Amino acid sequence: MFSFIFFIIAISADYVISNQVRELMIEDDNICFSKIPTDAYPQILGGTSGDSIFNCLSIDSASNTLILGGYSQSIDIVDILPSPILLRLDLSSGIVKWHNQIQGDLQLNPTSIDFCDIQETQKNYIIGLSSLPQFSVLIFDFQTGGLLNKYFIHDPSDESIIYN
CATH class of the missing domain: 1.20.5 (Single alpha-helices involved in coiled-coils or other helix-helix interfaces)
Structure with missing residues (x-):
């Protein structure tokens, strides 16, 4: 007992x-x-109706910034499927500062952002590279995410670069 x-x-x-x-x-x-706070990092983006794939990541601890580039097929973050996307997140909170869907035109219609990086010195620009359907260089504003310039190879045989 x-x-x-x-x-x-x-x-x-x-x-x-x-x-x-x-x-x-x-x-x-x-x-x-x-x-866990409501807007905790990492935040899940897309996925409501399709995949969101991130091919590149760039971190700048001085400005507390994370840049993600890739493409999405989810209508909760893009209008045209699939669309290349670029996002800027705050590292401390995980909150998305801005996201940009890159819309193609007759001359340039990228399918994804394969490489992204933040300008080293002034941090005014973000560069994005896309390889499909043609190689293109995309320049974005760091603060707003707006597409400022785009360059692409017009004729692959002579590798002539077109500024648009």
């Missing part, structure tokens, strides 16, 4: 200890499982 009571007390003590640990992991900000 004594061993049975000891067994019940041991189980109760174990339950209380594990329950306290569980509560600490949820409520204490210094432990792994702290409360």
Whole structure:
């Protein structure tokens, strides 16, 4: 009988200890499982009706910025499917500062952004490269995400570059 009571007390003590640990992991900000803010990083983008694929990532810790480039087939972030996209996120909060869907025209119709980087010195520009259907260089405004300039190879046989 004594061993049975000891067994019940041991189980109760174990339950209380594990329950306290569980509560600490949820409520204490210094432990792994702290409360997650609404706009926590990383934020999930796209996926409502199709995939969003990110091919490139550029981080600038001085301006607390993360740049993502790729394409999306999800109508919650693009109007035309599929569309190349470029996004700027705040590193500390994970909030999307801006996102840009690149719309093609008769001369240039990129399908994805394959490479992206932030200008090293002034941080005024972001460069994006696309390889399909033709090689193109896209220059974006760092603050707004607006497409400023685009260059592309007009004739692959002589590799003439066209500014548009």
